[in-house]
Amino acid sequence: MLYWSLILEPNWVSTSLWEITQEKKCRVIGVSTTGNWEDEDGLIEATDGCLSSLVNNLPEEAGEPSKTILGVSSSWIVDGQIAREQLEKIRKLCSKLTLTPIGFVALPEAIAYYIKSREQAPLSAIVAGFGKTGVDVSVFKLGNPVGSVNVGRSVNVADDLVEGLVSLKLTEEPPSRVIVYNGHESELGEVSQGLVSTDWTVYADKVKFLHTPKVETLDGRKKAMAVCLAGAAELAAVTELDEAVEGEKSRELEGPSVQPVGKDEQEGISGPEDVGFVVGAEVASEMQPLSEENVDVGEEPKLVNRLNRFKMPKVAFPKFGGLAGKPLIFGLVFLILLAVGGFAGWWFLPKANVRVVVSPQKIEASEIVSVSTAGGGGDIAGEVAEAEVSGEKSKTTSGNKTVGERAKGKVKIRNGTSSEVSLDAGTSLGGPNDLEFVVSGDVVVSAASSPTEPGEVTVDVEAGDIGEDYNISKDSSFSVSNYPKSEVDGVVEEDFSGGSSREVQVVSEGDVSELEEQLSEELTGQAKSQISSGLGGDRVLVEDTVEVVEVSNEFSHRVGDEADSVNLKQTVKVAGVSISKGDIEALARETLASKVPGGYVLREGQTEMSYELVEQGDRQWEIEVSFIANLLPEVEPDKIKRDIAGKYPTIAEKYLQGVPGYERAVIELTPHLPGRLGTLPRVVGNITVEVEADR
Numbered sequence: 001m002l003y004w005s006l007i008l009e010p011n012w013v014s015t016s017l018w019e020i021t022q023e024k025k026c027r028v029i030g031v032s033t034t035g036n037w038e039d040e041d042g043l044i045e046a047t048d049g050c051l052s053s054l055v056n057n058l059p060e061e062a063g064e065p066s067k068t069i070l071g072v073s074s075s076w077i078v079d080g081q082i083a084r085e086q087l088e089k090i091r092k093l094c095s096k097l098t099l100t101p102i103g104f105v106a107l108p109e110a111i112a113y114y115i116k117s118r119e120q121a122p123l124s125a126i127v128a129g130f131g132k133t134g135v136d137v138s139v140f141k142l143g144n145p146v147g148s149v150n151v152g153r154s155v156n157v158a159d160d161l162v163e164g165l166v167s168l169k170l171t172e173e174p175p176s177r178v179i180v181y182n183g184h185e186s187e188l189g190e191v192s193q194g195l196v197s198t199d200w201t202v203y204a205d206k207v208k209f210l211h212t213p214k215v216e217t218l219d220g221r222k223k224a225m226a227v228c229l230a231g232a233a234e235l236a237a238v239t240e241l242d243e244a245v246e247g248e249k250s251r252e253l254e255g256p257s258v259q260p261v262g263k264d265e266q267e268g269i270s271g272p273e274d275v276g277f278v279v280g281a282e283v284a285s286e287m288q289p290l291s292e293e294n295v296d297v298g299e300e301p302k303l304v305n306r307l308n309r310f311k312m313p314k315v316a317f318p319k320f321g322g323l324a325g326k327p328l329i330f331g332l333v334f335l336i337l338l339a340v341g342g343f344a345g346w347w348f349l350p351k352a353n354v355r356v357v358v359s360p361q362k363i364e365a366s367e368i369v370s371v372s373t374a375g376g377g378g379d380i381a382g383e384v385a386e387a388e389v390s391g392e393k394s395k396t397t398s399g400n401k402t403v404g405e406r407a408k409g410k411v412k413i414r415n416g417t418s419s420e421v422s423l424d425a426g427t428s429l430g431g432p433n434d435l436e437f438v439v440s441g442d443v444v445v446s447a448a449s450s451p452t453e454p455g456e457v458t459v460d461v462e463a464g465d466i467g468e469d470y471n472i473s474k475d476s477s478f479s480v481s482n483y484p485k486s487e488v489d490g491v492v493e494e495d496f497s498g499g500s501s502r503e504v505q506v507v508s509e510g511d512v513s514e515l516e517e518q519l520s521e522e523l524t525g526q527a528k529s530q531i532s533s534g535l536g537g538d539r540v541l542v543e544d545t546v547e548v549v550e551v552s553n554e555f556s557h558r559v560g561d562e563a564d565s566v567n568l569k570q571t572v573k574v575a576g577v578s579i580s581k582g583d584i585e586a587l588a589r590e591t592l593a594s595k596v597p598g599g600y601v602l603r604e605g606q607t608e609m610s611y612e613l614v615e616q617g618d619r620q621w622e623i624e625v626s627f628i629a630n631l632l633p634e635v636e637p638d639k640i641k642r643d644i645a646g647k648y649p650t651i652a653e654k655y656l657q658g659v660p661g662y663e664r665a666v667i668e669l670t671p672h673l674p675g676r677l678g679t680l681p682r683v684v685g686n687i688t689v690e691v692e693a694d695r
Contacts, residue, residue: 002029002058002065003235004099005227006047007107008090009073010131012183013037015050016224017058017065018232026232027242030054031224034184040089044096051097068094069231070104071223073129074136075150077106105230108138108148111179111218113233114226116143117240125177126213128161130191132183137164139174146170157191158198165207176209181218188217205525239672346673350681353668353688354644354652358661360630360693363595367587367625371542371577374619380584382542382577382621385535386549387527389574393519394567399508401560407463407470407499411437411478411490415445415455421488423481429461429490430479432472436464445488461490463499470499504562512559515568524548527574539578544613545621546576577621584609588627599660600631630693633660637689646682663694 005016017029032053035046055064076086082104094101108127115123122143129136133153137160139146147168154160165174178195182188195215200207218226225241232238372378411429415421422444429437439459446455461478463470478490524546532541550573557563588607596602607629615622640659644652649667656665669678681687 001067002063003228003231004051004065004068005071005224005231006068006099007071007224007227008043008076008086009107009129009183010075010134011036011038012131013043013046013050014220014224015047015054016228017054018228020232020236020238021242023242024236024238025240025242026225026229026238028225028228029058031221034220036184040092043089044093047093048097066098066100067102068099069227069234070101071107071110071227071230072104073131073150074106074108074138074148075134103231103234105227106138106148107181107223107227108136108140109145110226110230111181111223112140112143112145114222114229115179117229124175125179126161126165126175127179127181128164130157130160130180130182130187135160135164137161137168139165139168139170141172141175157194158200158203161195162203162207173208173210176211176213178213178215179218180215181223185220188219192217346677347682348686350673351670351686351688352680353670353690354640354656354680355666355668355690355692356635356640356656356659357663357665357692357694358633358659359663360632361597361600361661363592363597363629363631365591365595365627367591367627368614369587369623369625370620371545371579371623372620373577378620380579380587382579383539384575385531385541385578386573386575387530387534388550388571389523389526389530390569390571391519391523391526392567392569393515393522394565395511395515395518396565397505397507397511397557397563399506399511399560401504401506401562402466402501403504403562404466404501405498406466407468407472407496409461409472409496410458410493411461412456412458412493413443413445413480413488413490415488416448416451417487418447420447420455421445421480421483423459427481428464429481431470432476433469435470435472437461437470437478438464458493461496463496466499467501468499470496472496505564507555507557507559507561507563507566509559511566512555512568515555515566516553516570519568519570520548520551520572523570523572524574527572528576531574531576531578535578538581540581540584540609541576541578542611542613542621542623543576544611544623545616546574549573549575584625587625588629592627592629596631599633601634602629602631606630606632632691632693635659635691637691638684640689641684641687644680645684645687647680649678649680652680659691 002017002019005018007014007016012034014034015032019027019029021027032050035050037043037046058064070090072082072086076082081087082090090101093099107129111127112123112125115125123140124142125140127138127140131153134150135153135157136148136150138148147170149164149167151160151163151167161178180188180191180195182191192215195213200209200212229238229241369380370378371380371382373382373384375381413421413423423439423442425439425441427439429439431437438461440462441460443457443459445457448454472492472495474492474495476492477485478492479485480488480490483489528541528543528546531546535541550571552571554569556567585604585607588609589602592602592607607627610626610628612624612626613621614624640656644655647655649669652667653665656662667680669680672678
């Protein structure tokens with residue numbers, strides 16, 4: 001039986017045709033080219049073109065499939081369901097093209113399951129899908145999804161990836177493996193090269209990798225195979241692809257131009273509950289619960305039935321005497337030993353890992369405690385931790401200032417009064433256009449000899465300000481101080497020159513304060529990290545108590561200095577209070593003990609603490625401590641092992657449903673044996689049971 005896989009991403013769509021073989025493998029028959037779409041009508045036309053390119057290459061007797069597995073962008077999924085807006089698009093698409101959706105899976109989770117199938121190991125990596133306007137960033141650790149977020153696309157792919165990781169608020173370093181995919185593969189190389197060439201130390205204050213990330217690309221063929229394998233895993237517990245087909249070069253079939261299909265709309269699809277759309281944390285177990293009646297793997301009976309019908313024929317061995325019979329005896333002994341060894345291997349060698357996912361019970365509480373560093377006082381003893389860090393930072397100056405030279409010249413002062421006139425250096429002279437000039441030195445002008453012969457003296461004069469406007473011409477008239485021009489005046493003897501002005505860039509008050517604030521914030525953060533890293537694993541820093549106790553600044557220029565940039569060298573000394581983890585954990589157990597409901601247990605490492613400074617005194621701090629505990633059910637792993645040993649996985653899962661808070665179970669068998677041989681190990685010691693909270 002043939003199936004469709006439909007990959008839906010913002011602005012891009014592609015289809016695949018696949019089937020489940022007799023060997024319970026997923027065989028991908030063909031992968032279409034990628035179609036571009038902008039609106040609902042464009043999506044329908046593009047999808048129809050992709051489907052047609054595959055159907056046109058099928059044998060006539062094969063028939064056109066309708067059952068469809070959807071692989072969708074994680075940005076389309078909200079609270080485990082496809083967003084209503086996108087669901088409406090899918091409803092119209094399936095109705096127009098007569099498709100029957102039987103389940104969907106988020107692309108990052110399908111990719112993670114595909115890589116786990118190929119590498120035989122759970123995936124720990126960052127899976128990033130780069131679209132036209134957004135980036136889907138998902139993080140997986142040991143096969144488990146840590147989180148997924150969609151961020152806007154910018155011109156810098158590294159910035160986008162870091163923004164996504166920061167948004168996820170990871171509690172540990174992110175994996176150093178990055179797998180990128182794209183709706184349109186022409187950009188994959190550019191995206192990959194952009195990430196490979198990134199200097200990740202630039203982002204060390206936001207995201208810290210253990211080592212330089214390894215960047216891998218996932219092309220459209222592998223992305224299509226991932227969705228096909230996810231569908232096959234759910235329909236028939238398929239765990240691998242048909243090697244012969246997967247190893248071949250991708251068959252991207254070119255079809256005719258896109259034409260409307262013109263089929264009648266299919267009735268009855270109104271929402272996610274009508275088509276069974278769900279999202280699962282494990283692709284192989286939660287994508288969509290379906291019965292085996294919906295799976296057609298051919299006329300060949302299932303492996304279980306073939307084993308039931310198989311009868312060992314009775315064999316009569318002839319009797320031989322002497323040496324003639326010894327080869328047969330040796331052969332018989334070999335067969336017996338082979339059978340015994342095979343049975344022993346089947347009994348003793350298989351291993352199983354059973355992961356039981358349960359819903360945690362969250363409880364919260366808070367307590368105000370007194371932390372003292374004086375010794376003997378307060379509820380909890382604290383210790384002062386200090387760190388001193390230095391650094392420097394530069395910025396372009398933003399101030400402006402007009403500078404230049406003053407014009408200079410000579411002026412003849414004429415005194416028409418009967419008394420001599422004394423002028424001190426700096427005496428103001430009024431020139432043309434209300435320009436002000438000053439006398440350069442002290443001078444005495446004698447009295448007039450007659451009305452036609454005034455007293456005269458030539459003095460050096462300087463412009464009162466800078467600028468070319470003060471370069472006045474010869475014979476210009478001046479007023480002298482407060483004297484009327486009719487009594488005392490001045491005349492320019494030669495052109496004034498040298499006056500000039502220009503705008504320059506200078507250090508402003510804002511430049512200095514902004515630079516000091518930014519560098520102080522950076523160095524304080526570094527000091528906090530230095531204090532925390534130096535505390536060791538048995539103490540924790542109360543960040544609200546951290547304060548700057550000493551700052552020294554050294555600027556390259558002062559305010560008002562002409563400069564294109566200003567540099568600051570700064571040393572910051574920071575101090576904060578640390579407390580013992582043991583003390584705070586003991587307080588958490590005491591505070592939360594009465595709130596733990598029956599059937600649950602508070603285990604070490606399940607409590608998150610946050611701190612807020614309430615009041616600070618002399619060597620004493622009042623701090624409000626908030627506790628959030630995610631309680632797990634109280635279970636006995638050893639009892640579970642004994643009860644499920646030798647059981648079939650389906651029976652074991654039904655048994656595990658009795659665990660308080662049960663959500664789902666994931667059973668991994670090594671090796672994976674077919675049919676009735678595929679039970680959990682008979683040896684209890686070969687079974688591991690892990691109980692973890694649902695994320």
